[in-house]
Amino acid sequence: MIEVTVTDKQPLTASICRLQLAAADGSALPAWQAGAHIDVHLPNGIIRQYSLCGALNSNSCYEIAILNEPDGRGGSKYIHNDLQQGDRLTISAPKNLFPLVPGTNNTLLIAAGIGITPILAMAEQLHADEQPFELHFCARDQQHAAYYERIAQSGYASHCQFHFSLGNSQNRLNPHQLLADYNKDTQLYICGPNPFIQDVISAAEQHGWPTANIHREFFAAEAIDHSQDQSFEVVINSTGQVLEVGKDVSILNVLEDNGMFIPVACEEGVCGTCITGLLEGEADHKDVFLSADEKQKMDQITPCCSRAKSKRLVLDL
Ligand code: FES
Structure with a gap:
């Protein structure tokens, strides 16, 4: 700290x-x-x-x-x-869960609203490294676009396009148009409100972008639906200890009540800090951090918010 x-x-x-x-x-x-x-x-x-x-x-x-x-x-x-x-x-010291992939041929950066913050740092890094990139920044208007002047007056302004949703609708970002044109070797980075990220990802997937080339950072979780939650067991693999997770408590709470403290930050499935290995069982993933592919592999879980579809989960703890 x-x-x-x-x-x-x-x-x-x-x-x-x-x-x-x-x-x-x-x-x-x-x-x-x-x-x-x-x-x-x-x-x-x-x-x-x-x-x-x-x-x-x-x-x-x-x-x-x-x-x-x-x-x-x-x-x-x-x-x-x-x-x-x-x-x-x-x-905390800086952590990087949204790093640029080194040695990339081309980079496409898409930000909306406050999502400009990591994307701005990426644009400045790529510009400093003389790497090709394009930045698309969506905001309501110029007054609501944080860092507008910094970008517009930068040496990389010619790589940037602003998309303001008020006024000229021609100027709005059309993810299908943008993503249809791109070479599949391009790395795509998206940050902004969750529905915006989901829209861009869905457009990218429809146009055949490989999942490995799509990188995103969420800022806030959608409200998580816990109405169907049931109790289940978690097993601590190193000790064999079996712990009951009641329907009103998280795996994280149960671990902490039993003296096991894993690193946490957001506690709402956004940051990935609490990710824990999953050795057996079927997780009910409720986070927005893991990608669809990662969730399907069933080898990791976010204990702060995710639960179990099976009766028992074996955690790599
Ligand atoms: S603490 Fe952030 S995802 Fe669990």
């Missing part, structure tokens, strides 16, 4: 603010790569993940941008309403 000070807080749009964070003791911050995020531990007990989107080679400061979500769990509301410049926060 790293203690940081909020060295700057500025609005980027009416609903998005930007924070700059420096180590509280003045030391250098760990290096990071495009696509990385940090867990931010807020004083109200909430942990949220935010993509790093500042200068790639800076070890003196991290930058994150936060969308105010009044109906969220309170993390963004706290940052927007209460957090002040000079306040202290605890953050």
Whole structure:
């Protein structure tokens, strides 16, 4: 964990603010790569993940941008309403669950709304590395497009296309048109609201994009339906211990109640931090982190939210 000070807080749009964070003791911050995020531990007990989107080679400061979500769990509301410049926060070291694939022939970056944050870092990395790429950024209008000026005034602006949904409907992103034209060797990276990501993925799949070339990062989980949840057992493979998971508790809660603590962050199936090996049994995957292929393999599970379709799951713990 790293203690940081909020060295700057500025609005980027009416609903998005930007924070700059420096180590509280003045030391250098760990290096990071495009696509990385940090867990931010807020004083109200909430942990949220935010993509790093500042200068790639800076070890003196991290930058994150936060969308105010009044109906969220309170993390963004706290940052927007209460957090002040000079306040202290605890953050994790950067983690990268959305890295650029090295040695790619071409890259297509698609972002919507606050999803621009990891995609912006990717565009800047690819530009610095002189790698070919194209960026498509969807937002309501210019005023709602965080980092619009930074992109429009950058040396890579000619690789970027803005798609504003207000006004000229010709300008809206048509994923089918865009993805039909692309060479299948291109790597595709998508970030934005979940329905947007699902639409783009579905268009890519319809046009024959291989799953391995499609990379996405979700920001918030859809409300998970637990109405059909049933109890089941989990077996701890290393000890043989059998634990009952009641219909109203998560696997994660049961593990913790029995003194087993696995790393967690979002606790809603978004970040992948809690992924645990699954040795036997059929998972009822409720996360949005694992891809459809990964879910089908039935060899890993997110214990924070996923459950079992079989009577018993054997966990690689
Ligand atoms: S803690 Fe984020 S997916 Fe489980």
